[in-house]
Amino acid sequence: DDDDDDDDDDDDEPELPPVIQRRVNRLKELNEDRELLMEKYLKERAELEKKYGDQFAPLYEDRLDVINGKRDKEIDAAAKENGEDVGGEGEQDEEPVKGIPQFWMVAMSNLDTIAETITEADVDCLEHLENITCTDDEDGKGFTLRFFFSANDYFHDTVLVKRYEVPNLLLSDEPILKKVTGCEIQWKRGR
Secondary structure (H helix, E strand, O other): OHHHHHHHHHOOOOOOOHHHHHHHHHHHHHHHHHHHHHHHHHHHHHHHHHHHHHHHHHHHHHHHHHHOOOOHHHHHHHHHHOOOOOOOOOOOOOOOOOOOOOHHHHHHHOOHHHHOOOOHHHHHHHOOEEEEEEEEOOOOOEEEEEEEEOOOOOEOOOEEEEEEEOOOOOOOOOOOOOEEEEOOOOEOOOO
16 A cells, blocks of 8 residues: 555645646646647648749759849840949959849848858958858758859868757747857868
8 A cells, every 4th residue: 555655655646626726637638639730730730841942942052143243134125125324344354243142141231140240361261152051951940041152262161061950949039049060171281
């Protein structure tokens, strides 16, 4: 009998009157139902995020073409057709501007949370940043950023990868970062 009493002592729940215990048990059942529904919600939300992520992809490809100058002639032709003056960019002996130089560096410099981490040494390197892509994890609990660089004097890599684990990414207005994993950078000699 003493062993049975010890088992009861290990139970963290206080003894409640039966009428209250039934209600508490019902609350536990409701919580289990909520957890199952939340699981379903998170799965469907992750699928929805992927669906729209796939639809955003062509827009991001077009953005890349504009930034890197692959659409310059097309954009200038459309502007000319609309009666805009497209001539006289710079001096005659200057090379024409291609795309939007330093786009990503300027974009990141305009985000306070990122700007405060950019050093002078980073600026020169970031001038070679051509594109950034984001791939969400299928379970919605993280994402991977890929930074694409042109040839530069700083490192051999053309793509740098950083993975973020955020278990409550789809659940909270203030997600909590669990883990960040970056790739190893193959620095050039002297860098």
